[in-house]
Amino acid sequence: MGKKEMKALSAVSHFVYNCRKCGLCGSKCTAKLPYVCPIKEATGGFEHSSARGKIILAQGLLEGKITPSRELAEIIFHCTLCGNCQTQCGSIDNATGLPLVDTPRIIEAIRADLLREYPEFIDRAYQTMITSTSQYDNPWGISRATKERWPKGLSLKDAQNESHEVLLFAGCTIPSNPSLESRARKAALILKKAGVDFAVLGRKEPCCGSVQKRVGAIDLAQEMMKNNITLLNNLGSSTIITLCAGCYHMLKHDYQTAGTPLKPKVYHFVEFLSQLIKKGKLPFKKKKTLTVTYHDPCHLGRTMRIFDPPREILKALPGITLVERVATRENTICCGAGGGMRILEGGILAEEIGKAALEMVRDAGAEALVTACPFCELNLEAAAKNLVSPLAVYDITDLVSECSGGEE
Ligand code: SF4
Numbered sequence: 263m264g265k266k267e268m269k270a271l272s273a274v275s276h277f278v279y280n281c282r283k284c285g286l287c288g289s290k291c292t293a294k295l296p297y298v299c300p301i302k303e304a305t306g307g308f309e310h311s312s313a314r315g316k317i318i319l320a321q322g323l324l325e326g327k328i329t330p331s332r333e334l335a336e337i338i339f340h341c342t343l344c345g346n347c348q349t350q351c352g353s354i355d356n357a358t359g360l361p362l363v364d365t366p367r368i369i370e371a372i373r374a375d376l377l378r379e380y381p382e383f384i385d386r387a388y389q390t391m392i393t394s395t396s397q398y399d400n401p402w403g404i405s406r407a408t409k410e411r412w413p414k415g416l417s418l419k420d421a422q423n424e425s426h427e428v429l430l431f432a433g434c435t436i437p438s439n440p441s442l443e444s445r446a447r448k449a450a451l452i453l454k455k456a457g458v459d460f461a462v463l464g465r466k467e468p469c470c471g472s473v474q475k476r477v478g479a480i481d482l483a484q485e486m487m488k489n490n491i492t493l494l495n496n497l498g499s500s501t502i503i504t505l506c507a508g509c510y511h512m513l514k515h516d517y518q519t520a521g522t523p524l525k526p527k528v529y530h531f532v533e534f535l536s537q538l539i540k541k542g543k544l545p546f547k548k549k550k551t552l553t554v555t556y557h558d559p560c561h562l563g564r565t566m567r568i569f570d571p572p573r574e575i576l577k578a579l580p581g582i583t584l585v586e587r588v589a590t591r592e593n594t595i596c597c598g599a600g601g602g603m604r605i606l607e608g609g610i611l612a613e614e615i616g617k618a619a620l621e622m623v624r625d626a627g628a629e630a631l632v633t634a635c636p637f638c639e640l641n642l643e644a645a646a647k648n649l650v651s652p653l654a655v656y657d658i659t660d661l662v663s664e665c666s667g668g669e670e
C-alpha cells in the first residue's frame with residue numbers, strides 16, 4: 263500500500279514515532295492494576311494484541327514494509343479503544359506530563375484507511391452496521407419508529423415543536439434493546455420529579471455517529487456530525503443530557519472537530535443528576551440495602567474524566583454502600599464492548615473481557631456492579647450470566663429510580 267493511501271495514519275504518524283517500545287502498555291502492573299490491555303489479557307498475551315505490537319505494525323504500514331491483509335485487519339479491529347495503554351504509556355511529554363502516544367487514534371486511523379481502501383478485509387458485521395446507518399439512521403438495524411416507543415404515555419415535550427431548556431438524548435442502543443428501554447423512561451420520570459423543563463426527539467432523534475467513527479467510517483461520521491449539529495443547534499435547547507457514555511464522548515469531544523460548534527452544553531446524566539441531588543431537587547423515599555462497586559465506563563471516566571459524580575450519587579442513595587474495586591477511575595478495565603468489539607465474532611471475546619472485569623467485583627466485597635453506559639451494561643450482564651455464581655449488574659439510573667419511588 264502506498265503512502266498516499268494511508269492518509270489517516272500519516273496524519274497521526276507522530277504518535278507512532280513517539281513510541282519508545284518500552285512495553286509498559288502490555289505488562290502486568292501493580293495491585294491497583296492487574297493488567298493494562300484487555301485484549302492481550304484475554305487472548306493469550308501475544309505482542310500484536312497490545313499497543314506496542316499494533317504500533318510496530320503501524321510503523322510497518324507507514325514505511326511500506328507491511329501490506330494490508332485480512333490478518334492485519336483482524337489485529338487492528340481487535341482493540342476496544344479503551345485507552346488504558348495511553349494512560350499507562352511510558353512516553354511522556356516532560357513539559358505537560360501528558361502521554362506522547364495516542365494508540366486509540368492510531369487504531370482509528372488505520373481502521374479508516376483499511377475501510378476506505380481495502381473494504382474486502384473488513385468483518386461483515388461492520389459493513390452491515392454502516393449499511394444500517396444509511397438505511398435507518400442507527401447502527402443496529404432498527405426501524406426509526408422504535409425510537410418513539412419508550413416515551414409513549416409519558417406526555418413528554420416534543421423538542422422540535424415545544425420550547426424547553428434541556429434535551430434528553432436517549433441514543434440508539436437504549437431504545438433498540440427491550441431490556442434497556444425502560445432506562446430512558448426512568449430517566450425521564452426522574453427529570454419530571456425534579457421539575458426539569460425537558461423535551462425529547464423520539465423517532466426524529468439522530469444517531470450520534472460514535473460507533474461509526476470508532477470502527478473507521480470517518481466520512482460517514484463526519485457527515486452525521488455536520489447534520490446533527492445543524493439539527494441540535496436549531497432546537498433552542500440550552501443543554502443536552504445523554505444516557506450513553508459513547509454519545510457523551512462523541513457530542514462533547516468529537517463534535518468539537520466538526521468545524522461548526524455545538525451550541526448546547528453537553529452533560530452525561532450522572533453529572534446532571536448529581537447536581538439535582540446536591541440542590542435538593544430529588545428527594546429519596548425508599549431505601550435499598552446493597553453493597554456495590556462502580557465500573558467507570560472508558561468513554562465517561564478515563565477519556566472524559568467524569569469520576570466523582572456517579573460516586574456522589576451512589577453515596578447519596580439510602581442503603582447503598584459503595585466499595586472500590588481494583589482497576590478503578592483512570593485505571594478502569596474495559597467492559598469489553600468498546601471500539602465495536604461487541605458486534606465482532608458474536609461478542610465472544612467481548613464477554614471474555616467482561617468476565618475478567620467482573621472477577622474484580624467479588625474481590626472488592628461487592629454484591630453488585632453499577633455502571634452508567636448501556637454498552638457496559640449489556641456486555642457485563644451477558645458476561646455475568648456465564649460466571650459460576652452470577653452477579654447483579656445495574657445502571658445507576660435503576661437505583662436512583664428505585665430510591666426516588668419509581669413510576670409513582
Ligand atoms: S486501547 Fe485498550 S484494547 Fe486497545 S491496545 Fe490499548 S489497552 Fe489494548
Ligand code: SF4
Binds near residue numbers: 283313314351353
Ligand atoms: S507504553 Fe507507550 S511508549 Fe511504551 S511501548 Fe507502549 S505505546 Fe510505546
